Amino acid sequence: MPTTAETVSLIGALCDYIRAHLDSPLTLAHLGRQAGLSPAHLQRVFTRVVGLSPRRFADACRLRLLKSKLKEGDTVTTAMTAAGYGSSSRLYERAAGQLGMTPGQYQKGAALVIRFTTAKCELGRVLLAATDKGICWLGFADTDAEGEAALRAEFPRAALERADDSLAPWVGELQKHLAGAQPHLDLPLDVRATAFQRRVWDALLAIPYGETRSYKQVAEAIGAPDSCRAVARACATNPVAVIVPCHRVIGTNGTLTGYAGGLHRKKKLLEIEGMREQPR
Numbered sequence: 001m002p003t004t005a006e007t008v009s010l011i012g013a014l015c016d017y018i019r020a021h022l023d024s025p026l027t028l029a030h031l032g033r034q035a036g037l038s039p040a041h042l043q044r045v046f047t048r049v050v051g052l053s054p055r056r057f058a059d060a061c062r063l064r065l066l067k068s069k070l071k072e073g074d075t076v077t078t079a080m081t082a083a084g085y086g087s088s089s090r091l092y093e094r095a096a097g098q099l100g101m102t103p104g105q106y107q108k109g110a111a112l113v114i115r116f117t118t119a120k121c122e123l124g125r126v127l128l129a130a131t132d133k134g135i136c137w138l139g140f141a142d143t144d145a146e147g148e149a150a151l152r153a154e155f156p157r158a159a160l161e162r163a164d165d166s167l168a169p170w171v172g173e174l175q176k177h178l179a180g181a182q183p184h185l186d187l188p189l190d191v192r193a194t195a196f197q198r199r200v201w202d203a204l205l206a207i208p209y210g211e212t213r214s215y216k217q218v219a220e221a222i223g224a225p226d227s228c229r230a231v232a233r234a235c236a237t238n239p240v241a242v243i244v245p246c247h248r249v250i251g252t253n254g255t256l257t258g259y260a261g262g263l264h265r266k267k268k269l270l271e272i273e274g275m276r277e278q279p280r
Contacts, residue, residue: 008226010035011049018058022065022084026058051224051231052196060194071156114155115163118144119171122178122272123265127151128171129160134188135170138240140261154239177242180272183209191239200234207248210273214252232258242269 014035018026028039031054035042046054062083069079114136116129121140127147129137137154141147152160176182193201203221207213213221215228215235224230235246241261247269251257259266 007045008049011046014046014054015050015057018054019061022058022062023081024084026054028054048224049226050196051199051219051222051227052194056195060196063194112155112158113161114151114158115161115167116148116151117162117164117167117171118147119175121175123261123268126171126174126178128167128174129155130167130170131190133190135240135243136190138174138243140241140265174242178269178272180274183273185243187243189240189243191244196230197234197237200231201238201244204235204238204244204246204248207245212248212250212270215249216252218249236260248273 014031017034018031024030028043031046032039032042037045043053046052046057050057052060062085066079066083066085069082070076074082112131114129114131116127116137118125118127120126123140125141125144125147127137127139127141127144127150128135129151137151139147139150141150148160170187173182173185173187177185199222200218203218206221215231216225219225219227219231222231231249235249236258238244238246238260241247247259247266250270256263256266256270
């Protein structure tokens with residue numbers, strides 16, 4: 001049964017409620033009373049519209065707020081309280097896996113060394129950054145300074161090291177890809193993501209080279225047909241442009257919408273790939 005605009009609006013308001021009450025007991029019964037729906041019905045409708053259950057959505061909101069507070073310099077305890085975790089055991093159980101380290105390490109940037117390099121490419125200047133596990137950031141800019149500023153904003157407490165020589169092979173593969181000479185990239189990644197973001201990014205990786213999909217088609221592909229806006233946010237927060245090809249997602253009518261590197265770069269990427277299929 002199709003979801004009505006009224007239902008989407010109701011769930012949107014409930015999402016706002018969850019964000020504002022992360023320190024409350026956000027049980028299905030509590031949220032159901034807030035929305036005027038039975039717990040079971042709420043679970044089904046919320047998951048269909050958002051792409052995540054209410055519990056997973058609240059967890060993602062808590063994690064986002066925790067990261068923001070830690071980046072701002074709050075102590076782990078203060079950040080934990082602000083994000084509504086309630087106890088340190090719950091914090092470490094829920095958040096540590098998605099952070100890739102303990103909250104204390106994330107707050108201090110402990111043991112996080114990021115190597116990076118910049119190079120010329122078809123889209124201007126590219127900055128590629130990596131941990132010892134794989135590429136954690138890839139973005140485009142007009143100048144190296146602009147690219148480095150974006151990297152530092154994302155990893156404010158990490159130790160950044162210039163590593164042109166060691167990262168040269170990956171940059172070489174990327175340059176070939178951006179020149180249209182190597183359609184497929186197979187580079188190691190080390191990116192953090194919520195469960196929903198990872199589902200979206202996996203769907204983007206499944207879009208063939210030279211083809212595009214609409215936000216709605218991606219939402220349908222992950223089994224959450226009414227979560228177009230959430231899909232758009234997941235595309236916008238993709239930290240490894242091109243490797244996870246968010247540029248292949250366009251408007252239903254074929255228009256180019258939203259790209260962190262600028263719409264002119266999105267247009268160029270699609271031209272390089274020789275876009276063969278329009279969303280419908």
